[in-house]
Amino acid sequence: MSEAEVDGKPASIEEATECAAAILSRARLPVIAGLGTDIAGIRGSIALAERLHGAYDHMHSARIFSDLDVLRQFGLMFTTPNEARLRADVLLCVGPDLTRVWPQLFERLAPGELPVFDLAQQKRKIVWIAPEPGLGEIAGVPVVPIEAPDLVTTLGGLRARVAERPVALDDAITQKLDAAADILRKARFGVAVWGGAALDKLSVEMLQGLVLDLNKTTRFTGLALGAESNAAGAVQASGWMTGFPMRTSFGRGYPDHDTWRFDATRLVESGEADAALWVSAYEAETPSWTRHVPLVALVPAEAHFAQPPAVRIDIGRPAVDHDGVDYSREAAAIVARKASHPSNKASVAAVLLRIAQQIGGAL
Amino acid sequence: MLVLLKGGRIVDPVHQRDEVGDIWIEESRIVAAPQGRQPDVTYDVSGKIVMAGAIDIHSHIAGGNVNTARLLLPELHRGHSPRSPALPLATGRWSTFETGCTYATMGFTTVVEPAVAPHQALQGHLELADVPILDKGALTILGNDDFLLGLLRDNENQAAITDYVASTLAATNGLGLKVINPGGATAFKYNARSFGLDDVVPFYGVTSRRIIEALQQAIMDLHVPHPLHLHCNNLGLPGNVETALATIEAARGKPLHFAHIQFYAYGSEGDLGFSSGAAELAAAINAHPNVTVDVGQAMFGQTVTISSDVLRQFNGVSTAKPRKSVIFDGDANGGGIVPYLYRETDVVNAIQWACGLELFLLVDDPWRVFFTTDHPNGAPFTTYPNLFALIMSRQARAEAVARQPQDAVALTTLSSIDREYTLNEIAIMTRASPAKLLGLTDRGHLAPGGLADIAVYTPDADIAKMFRAAHLVFKDGEVVVRDGRVTHYRWGKTLKVKPGYDPAIDRRLTGYYEQHYGLSHNMFAVPDHVLPHAEPFQEVACSR
Ligand SMILES: [Zn+2]
Numbered sequence: 062m063s064e065a066e067v068d069g070k071p072a073s074i075e076e077a078t079e080c081a082a083a084i085l086s087r088a089r090l091p092v093i094a095g096l097g098t099d100i101a102g103i104r105g106s107i108a109l110a111e112r113l114h115g116a117y118d119h120m121h122s123a124r125i126f127s128d129l130d131v132l133r134q135f136g137l138m139f140t141t142p143n144e145a146r147l148r149a150d151v152l153l154c155v156g157p158d159l160t161r162v163w164p165q166l167f168e169r170l171a172p173g174e175l176p177v178f179d180l181a182q183q184k185r186k187i188v189w190i191a192p193e194p195g196l197g198e199i200a201g202v203p204v205v206p207i208e209a210p211d212l213v214t215t216l217g218g219l220r221a222r223v224a225e226r227p228v229a230l231d232d233a234i235t236q237k238l239d240a241a242a243d244i245l246r247k248a249r250f251g252v253a254v255w256g257g258a259a260l261d262k263l264s265v266e267m268l269q270g271l272v273l274d275l276n277k278t279t280r281f282t283g284l285a286l287g288a289e290s291n292a293a294g295a296v297q298a299s300g301w302m303t304g305f306p307m308r309t310s311f312g313r314g315y316p317d318h319d320t321w322r323f324d325a326t327r328l329v330e331s332g333e334a335d336a337a338l339w340v341s342a343y344e345a346e347t348p349s350w351t352r353h354v355p356l357v358a359l360v361p362a363e364a365h366f367a368q369p370p371a372v373r374i375d376i377g378r379p380a381v382d383h384d385g386v387d388y389s390r391e392a393a394a395i396v397a398r399k400a401s402h403p404s405n406k407a408s409v410a411a412v413l414l415r416i417a418q419q420i421g422g423a424l
Numbered sequence: 425m426l427v428l429l430k431g432g433r434i435v436d437p438v439h440q441r442d443e444v445g446d447i448w449i450e451e452s453r454i455v456a457a458p459q460g461r462q463p464d465v466t467y468d469v470s471g472k473i474v475m476a477g478a479i480d481i482h483s484h485i486a487g488g489n490v491n492t493a494r495l496l497l498p499e500l501h502r503g504h505s506p507r508s509p510a511l512p513l514a515t516g517r518w519s520t521f522e523t524g525c526t527y528a529t530m531g532f533t534t535v536v537e538p539a540v541a542p543h544q545a546l547q548g549h550l551e552l553a554d555v556p557i558l559d560k561g562a563l564t565i566l567g568n569d570d571f572l573l574g575l576l577r578d579n580e581n582q583a584a585i586t587d588y589v590a591s592t593l594a595a596t597n598g599l600g601l602k603v604i605n606p607g608g609a610t611a612f613k614y615n616a617r618s619f620g621l622d623d624v625v626p627f628y629g630v631t632s633r634r635i636i637e638a639l640q641q642a643i644m645d646l647h648v649p650h651p652l653h654l655h656c657n658n659l660g661l662p663g664n665v666e667t668a669l670a671t672i673e674a675a676r677g678k679p680l681h682f683a684h685i686q687f688y689a690y691g692s693e694g695d696l697g698f699s700s701g702a703a704e705l706a707a708a709i710n711a712h713p714n715v716t717v718d719v720g721q722a723m724f725g726q727t728v729t730i731s732s733d734v735l736r737q738f739n740g741v742s743t744a745k746p747r748k749s750v751i752f753d754g755d756a757n758g759g760g761i762v763p764y765l766y767r768e769t770d771v772v773n774a775i776q777w778a779c780g781l782e783l784f785l786l787v788d789d790p791w792r793v794f795f796t797t798d799h800p801n802g803a804p805f806t807t808y809p810n811l812f813a814l815i816m817s818r819q820a821r822a823e824a825v826a827r828q829p830q831d832a833v834a835l836t837t838l839s840s841i842d843r844e845y846t847l848n849e850i851a852i853m854t855r856a857s858p859a860k861l862l863g864l865t866d867r868g869h870l871a872p873g874g875l876a877d878i879a880v881y882t883p884d885a886d887i888a889k890m891f892r893a894a895h896l897v898f899k900d901g902e903v904v905v906r907d908g909r910v911t912h913y914r915w916g917k918t919l920k921v922k923p924g925y926d927p928a929i930d931r932r933l934t935g936y937y938e939q940h941y942g943l944s945h946n947m948f949a950v951p952d953h954v955l956p957h958a959e960p961f962q963e964v965a966c967s968r
Contacts, residue, residue, distance in 0.1 A: 100550060104956065111512055133496050136741075136748035143543075143755050143941050147570070148613060169942065177940060178570065178627055180614065250613060276738075280615045282753045300491040301551045303516040304501045315503030315515040386546065386954045389947070393754075394488075395547040396947050397954045424512050424956075 064407070069369030078412065081338070081357040081372045082419030088336030088355070090312055091115035094325035094348060097290030097341040098359075099385035100395065102409030103298040106340060108424035109417050116310035116334065118325035119295045120346055121288035124258070126320050128285050129296065129306060131265045138272050140252060140282040141393035142169050147177045151248035154189040154204075155212070155268055158257035160196075162286045166254070169391055173200025179249060186248075188241045190215055191259060205244065207237055212259060216267040219245075224274055245271075248279055256286025287390065290343045291379075294388035294395060326350045342376050342409050359409050377406030425464045426450050427901065432469035432880060436476065437852045438869035447474060449876040452900040456872040469880050472895055475851050476868050477533025477877030479858035482653075482683055482718050483799040484730050485523050486537045486551035486562075488544040489759040492750050493728045493800075494518055496761055499746075500726065510912045511556075524556035525910045530808060531879025531894040534858075534867060534919070536561040538602055538653060538683065539732050542569070543755045545596035546950045552918050553955045557904050559877075559916040559962070561862065563653050564598030565732055567635050568609040569756035571936055573628040582641055583926070589642040590925035591933065597920040597950050597961055599862060600650035601643055602683075605657055605733040606635035609757045612735040619735055620657050621670055632657055633674050640680055646923040647966040649863020651679035651716065656688055659736045663692035665701030669708050677714050681861070684720025684798035685709075686780040693835060698772050700836035702779040706786035709793070716861060717787065718794035721780035721811055723803030724768045730800060732757035740764075766803070774832035776802075778825075782836060784815045785843045790852040791860070809888035815845045816887050863964050864919065876901035917962035924966075 065077035072080070085091045093106045096119040110117040119125065131137060145152070152172060160166050172185045187202050191209040198204055209215035218228045218235075222242040228235055245251060253272055255265065268283070275281035287293045296306045303309055305318035321327070328334035329350040336355045339348050345364040348356070356370040361378060379385025380398035383406070389396045417423035427449040434445045448455045448463070484490050494501070501517040508514065513521040527535055535555075540548040540562040552560040566572055566589065575585055589601060607630065608619035614626035621632050640652040656671050658664040668688035672680075682688075691701035709715055726745075731737050734751060737760020741749045750761040766773045780802065787793040799805040813820045818841075825833055833839060845853075859868025866875045880896040893908025904911060930945070937945040952960055 101954075101956070104554075108512060111507065129495065132492075132748075132750065133498060134748065136496075136744075136750055138751045138753070140753040140758075141543075141755050143943075144613070144753055146942070147940060171942070178613075180627055249615070280613060280753075282751075296495070297488075297491055297547060298550075300494045301486070301520045301554060302513055304494050304503075304518040305498055305516075306495060311507070313503075314506035315517075316513075316519075317503060318498060384954065386550070392543065392943060392947055394543050394948065395550065397546060397949065397951050421509075 064375045066369065066373040068371060074374065074407070074415070077372050077374050078415040079419055082416045084336050084355045084357055084371055085113055085338060085416070086420045088113070088115070090328070090334050091336040091338065092325045092328045092334040093117040093338045093340065095120050095340040095346065096295050096307060097343045097346060098409040099291060099342070099379035099387045100294055100298050101386065102340060102342060102413065103291070103295050104302065105410045105413035105417070105423065107299060107302050109413055111311045112417065112420065114311050114314065116312065116323045116325070116328060117307055118323060119292050119307045120341065121290060121292040122308055122324065124288040125292050125296060127260055127262045127265055128287070130262050131269060135266050135269060137269055138276070138282045140284055142284065142391055143393070145252040145284050146170050148179060148250040149252040150176055150179050150181070150183060150185055151244055151251040152185065152187045153245060153251060153253040154187060155191065155253060155255040156257040156259045157191045157193050158259065159254060159286065160193060162256045163390060165391070166286070167199050171200070172202050181249065186244050188244055190219070205241060207241055212264040213267055216264055216271060220267060220271040220274060223271060245275055245281070246279065248281060251275065251279070251281040253281065253283045254286070255283065290341065291387040297388065297395060329354050340409055342378055359412055374412050375406060376409050376412060377404055379408070382406045383408045426458065426461060428463035428466045429469050429474060429878070429880065430466055432472045432474035434474045434870060435847050435851045436870040437848050437856045439871050441870070442848050447870060447878065449898065449901045452876055454870060454872050454874045454876050467896060469896070471883070473847065473881045473883055474870070475531070475879050476855040476870055477879050477897065477899065478531050478854040479534040479868060480527070480532055480796065480805065481536050481794050481858045481861060482538045482796045483535050483805055484537060484539060484801070485535060485555060485799070486520065487540050487548040489539070489730050489732065489752070489761060491551070492752070493730045493761045496748065496750055497728055497763060511910060520551050520554040521556055524558050526806060528557040528897055528899070528905050528910055529893055529908060530891060531881065531897055532558065533877035533897070533899050534559040534561070534864070536563060536599060536862070538563045539565055539604065540596060540598065541565050541732065541754065541757055542592055542596050543948050545948065549597060549918060549950050549955060549960070553957060553960055556913040557899055557910070557916060559919060561599035561919040562597065563600045563602040564593055564596040565602045565604055565757050566592060567603035567606040567639060570940070571933065573607070573610060573625060573630060576630040576634060576638060577628040582638065582645070584929065585638050586642040586645045587925040587929035589639065590646050590923040591929050593648070594922055595949055597918065599919050599921055599964060600648055600653055601639060602653040602655065603636060603639050604655040604757055605659070605735055606632040608632065608657055608733065608735045612738065613753060616735070617739065621667060621674065636674060640675070640678060644678060648921050648923060649964065649967065650861060651681045653681045653683055655683045655733060659687045659733055660740070662690050662698045664688050664690050665705050668705055672708050672712050672715055675712070675714055679714050682715060682717040684796065684801065685717040686720045686722060686776065686783055686802065689779040689783060695831070696771060698775060700775055700779045700782060702782035703786055703837045706783055709787050716792045716794065717783070718796040719780050719783050720796055720798035720802045722766050722773065722776040723797060723807040723811065724766045724773065724777065725803065726765050727800045727803055728761060728763040730759070730761055732759040734758045734760045737762050768827055769829060771829050771832040774828040775835055778833070778836035778838040781814060781821065782838055782841065785841045790849040791857045793853065794858060794861070795853050809892040812850065812891045813887035816850065818842055818844055863967065915957045918960055919964050920961050921964050921966055
């Protein structure tokens with residue numbers, strides 16, 4: 062088994078990193094994409110992007126920015142799974158794929174147990190807008206379903222009914238919304254749980270508007286499920302290192318953030334990026350772009366490419382092959398995790414360090 | 425290497441020095457003038473002012489809430505300057521890298537991040553690790569956490585509380601303990617919209633007063649040098665000077681540090697029911713030698729308030745400018761991010777500005793009043809040079825006051841105050857006393873044996889100019905700033921205490937976390953080896 066390949070042929074890690082450095086440093090605008098790695102790998106990626114005057118992006122940016130754009134245009138109220146588990150007397154779930162996004166969601170929020178810190182100690186209630194098929198109850202708690210062919214319209218209708226404003230919807234739907242609005246208004250510490258592909262910026266903004274309205278009289282907050290491959294960790298590390306989230310470029314020497322311009326796929330498809338470094342340590346993901354670009358790939362051995370990348374280096378998985386720090390969805394915090402099956406597979410950070418050393422050192 | 429700083433005006437209040445003299449440096453330390461040896465490098469600093477590196481005891485420079493503020497406000501920190509190869513990422517405005525460089529440029533060499541939530545401690549330390557040049561410290565937040573509130577509700581003995589504090593400081597690598605609106609954040613989860621010193625946290629039945637008392641005692645029992653660092657109830661409200669006065673009494677003569685006291689110096693006179701209560705508050709501080717305060721000066725301009733006082737931040741959402749805020753019902757405190765614009769023409773803002781200056785000028789003892797803007801809550805730390813000018817020059821104050829609404833000025837005593845801080849008092853307030861307050865015996869002075877953290881300034885009639893860009897700054901004996909420009913990165917330490925305690929509390933915590941959160945308690949630990957630089961911490965002794 063070889064740990065690296067250059068042009069599809071086995072190579073030593075030295076040869077591979079040397080070749081990677083040459084490809085990336087020759088480029089006018091290299092893009093570091095994927096960014097599925099632990100905090101050390103993200104830190105190395107951003108430092109390398111700066112040195113190369115390149116751009117960086119994360120493979121799950123689209124899902125992250127539907128929340129982040131609402132945060133920075135409108136504001137956000139949110140909480141942690143811990144607080145939802147211990148206090149939420151009402152859960153307002155939004156989106157048909159919550160348990161696909163986070164299979165342990167209801168194990169973690171434990172809706173079947175009484176909320177430990179609730180004063181009334183009553184059974185919890187669950188309202189689900191655009192419910193997952195077949196989930197009539199969760200851990201013995203019946204789900205109040207609200208079908209939503211159009212999420213924004215339904216959320217807008219619910220928001221209007223919570224505020225006791227009229228809606229132009231048919232009576233059956235209005236009655237359902239009224240019943241849900243009544244549950245939400247009576248919540249003591251309600252939590253709106255959202256995530257998944259169905260939620261765009263507008264629906265997140267409408268949901269947050271509803272949360273704000275509810276806080277005029279009671280407590281209500283939100284819980285966004287976010288995305289995989291340490292996307293939330295990438296947002297955080299990028300935030301403190303550059304002031305901005307991913308989709309940031311150093312083409313002008315300072316961090317320049319633009320979610321459209323520095324979308325990695327767009328940069329490659331348009332030909333603006335003339336080399337790419339793809340990083341995916343958690344999943345054997347490969348880039349979604351179709352245009353050919355000189356590619357350096359840091360991926361697990363299982364990753365499959367139709368065309369062999371110019372350089373491919375096998376890497377280990379954070380918290381499996383090596384200790385790793387990443388954003389934990391269950392803790393809603395960046396945490397350190399020990400290797401579960403320590404191996405000598407290289408970490409992304411270690412490989413990036415070798416590449417950086419070829420072109421004048423690392424951070 | 426032996427380095428000589430020759431012929432500067434040495435201002436070292438710890439050793440009552442204000443005289444022309446030499447400073448010798450060998451490796452990272454200040455040394456006595458060596459007999460019969462020539463310096464390897466000599467800096468002629470004649471005509472310059474030589475002080476120890478400055479220490480900021482309260483500046484929000486790292487952690488989840490600060491990062492949320494960065495992400496909330498991209499429009500406030502767009503870049504413009506090209507990168508310098510020696511200073512990667514320093515042109516990222518509001519990045520940790522820029523923060524370290526800007527502080528160093530002003531002659532600061534140690535900065536304390538005052539609000540690290542235990543469950544967010546690793547992120548806090550990752551961010552601090554990416555602040556170049558400076559030494560850092562973090563204050564760990566307790567006081568709204570369910571475990572502590574449970575101990576208090578169940579009338580557990582002080583020893584259990586003290587062990588819990590020690591265990592949390594150790595796990596989070598804290599330099600001290602902070603309590604923020606004690607009980608108020610938890611009460612907010614039960615829909616309380618205000619919370620005072622003697623209000624009771626629902627579910628737990630304990631008061632803010634009781635929480636303060638228990639944590640203050642724990643810090644004393646553990647001999648942590650820095651007293652309990654308190655962010656009081658009722659921040660920002662008209663008439664809240666009463667809260668501050670009552671809380672000073674609640675300290676019962678024992679050490680207690682009051683954070684950003686300017687935000688509690690408000691009376692309720694005048695047409696708007698908002699006036700300065702700073703003179704009364706300063707008198708109380710003067711009369712209570714157990715109390716230390718930092719000011720949290722407000723300065724005019726755009727900023728963002730970042731606070732773990734989620735209740736107060738929620739109440740401030742309607743004042744946000746730009747109109748967007750983040751309210752985080754996090755584990756324990758959580759926090760809120762509310763952008764804010766302090767306007768010179770606004771009566772309330774002008775009174776706030778005056779309150780801070782009154783406190784600086786009316787608290788007699790420079791050893792007990794600390795120089796802060798509660799960055800960025802009162803103003804970004806980049807306004808420090810202007811603030812030095814205001815407290816050192818009554819003319820600078822008079823010019824500023826003349827621009828303000830006169831009905832605001834009339835509700836303060838500022839115009840009647842003539843005091844001007846001397847350089848020696850500045851050195852006390854920004855060097856000597858912060859080191860003393862935090863238990864940092866190795867810095868804050870210029871005597872042999874001390875760390876060679878040194879700032880050299882060029883005197884200037886323009887006081888702000890003098891403090892904005894130091895002539896030379898040494899960190900651990902190494903030049904890091906020359907002619908107001910950072911030369912290169914080095915990586916400082918994060919200072920922490922490690923008080924001893926009975927490990928039985930850790931077993932209780934393990935059980936509590938599994939039972940309540942379904943998580944392992946040590947999931948939130950901060951292992952040294954995951955931080956980017958070797959040996960990231962330096963221990964500060966808990967004196968016996
Ligand atoms: Zn503060």
